[in-house]
Amino acid sequence: MDTNNTSSLTGFGAGKVILLGEHSVVYGYPALAGPLSRGVTAKGEPSNKCQLVIPDALMPEQRKVLKAAFGRAMAACGEPGVKVSFDTDLPLSMGLGSSGALSVACSRVLLQAAGRKASASEVAAVAWEMEQEFHGTPSGVDHTTSAMEQLILYRRKPGAEHGRAKVVDSPKPVKLVVVMAGARSPTKQTVGALRERQKRWSERYQRIFREIGLLASEGAEAVEEGDLEALGDVMNVNHGLLAALGLSSPGLDDMVHRLRNMGALGAKLTGAGGDGGAVIGLFQDTEPVVHELTRLGIRCFDSQLAGPRTEGTRGAA
Numbered sequence: 001m002d003t004n005n006t007s008s009l010t011g012f013g014a015g016k017v018i019l020l021g022e023h024s025v026v027y028g029y030p031a032l033a034g035p036l037s038r039g040v041t042a043k044g045e046p047s048n049k050c051q052l053v054i055p056d057a058l059m060p061e062q063r064k065v066l067k068a069a070f071g072r073a074m075a076a077c078g079e080p081g082v083k084v085s086f087d088t089d090l091p092l093s094m095g096l097g098s099s100g101a102l103s104v105a106c107s108r109v110l111l112q113a114a115g116r117k118a119s120a121s122e123v124a125a126v127a128w129e130m131e132q133e134f135h136g137t138p139s140g141v142d143h144t145t146s147a148m149e150q151l152i153l154y155r156r157k158p159g160a161e162h163g164r165a166k167v168v169d170s171p172k173p174v175k176l177v178v179v180m181a182g183a184r185s186p187t188k189q190t191v192g193a194l195r196e197r198q199k200r201w202s203e204r205y206q207r208i209f210r211e212i213g214l215l216a217s218e219g220a221e222a223v224e225e226g227d228l229e230a231l232g233d234v235m236n237v238n239h240g241l242l243a244a245l246g247l248s249s250p251g252l253d254d255m256v257h258r259l260r261n262m263g264a265l266g267a268k269l270t271g272a273g274g275d276g277g278a279v280i281g282l283f284q285d286t287e288p289v290v291h292e293l294t295r296l297g298i299r300c301f302d303s304q305l306a307g308p309r310t311e312g313t314r315g316a317a
């Protein structure tokens with residue numbers, strides 16, 4: 001075991017938001033996703049064995065999954081002598097990619113400890129091992145966005161081991177307000193239930209997945225052209241199709257309408273959705289929206305996904 005070079009290792013894994021194309025991405029269609037400034041930070045210290053410090057607060061089943069996931073990443077890195085702990089400022093279990101962010105953060109530390117290159121593609125390859133343990137049949141969009149830390153158009157053809165990501169540049173800041181709209185069931189469960197529906201009514205569901213894939217590509221073009229109004233419209237249509245697939249809820253719909261009434265160019269659920277989770281709104285100016293929602297006691301924060309950087313603010317999340 002290698003106990004060298006582990007005195008001060010840290011690795012960050014960004015949370016993510018899916019702007020367009022969640023769920024259909026599992027079936028091989030493109031999704032547009034970008035990194036949050038919030039995420040998971042992992043730290044490594046020298047140890048005589050490779051191990052993860054598992055937070056006491058986790059339930060036995062969560063501990064088991066986390067241990068198994070870390071075991072796969074550890075094996076992929078040759079079990080370097082490092083003890084890894086982590087901390088997060090990302091709201092958990094909200095569809096903001098916390099497991100992908102954790103996978104990326106741990107993978108960065110493990111690769112450094114093993115004396116290997118922690119390039120985005122190396123990190124993504126190790127993180128993929130963990131993500132499969134967390135999610136069963138993930139598309140790979142979460143950990144890829146986290147590892148690349150850029151707005152990407154991501155696509156994974158069914159059966160292919162790895163997806164392809166194209167960086168999407170924006171001439172304008174793409175700013176979102178991210179709002180927590182209630183607890184939700186695990187992603188694995190929501191994805192599994194949709195899989196059952198699509199097996200039963202395959203043609204109808206595939207038609208909708210295909211349409212959502214087209215929206216993701218149109219959204220990427222709108223971003224590149226700096227046409228935020230078109231991007232907002234695509235987001236609205238995408239929310240409607242996610243609702244048609246049975247992936248929204250009264251709480252998510254209410255928040256989407258609230259953000260539109262507050263001037264959002266577009267608003268939709270993000271991530272797996274289902275009975276709760278996060279909603280995103282696209283705004284030119286996010287600050288007054290975060291201020292007002294926070295005043296009302298609604299958990300939210302803002303984030304810039306792409307484009308020239310300007311100073312942003314954050315609400316309590």
Ligand code: MEV
Pocket residue numbers: 018021022023024025026095097135137138139140141142187191271272
């Ligand atoms: C989860 O963040 C996104 C889903 O599309 C699942 C996946 O891509 O693996 C719902």
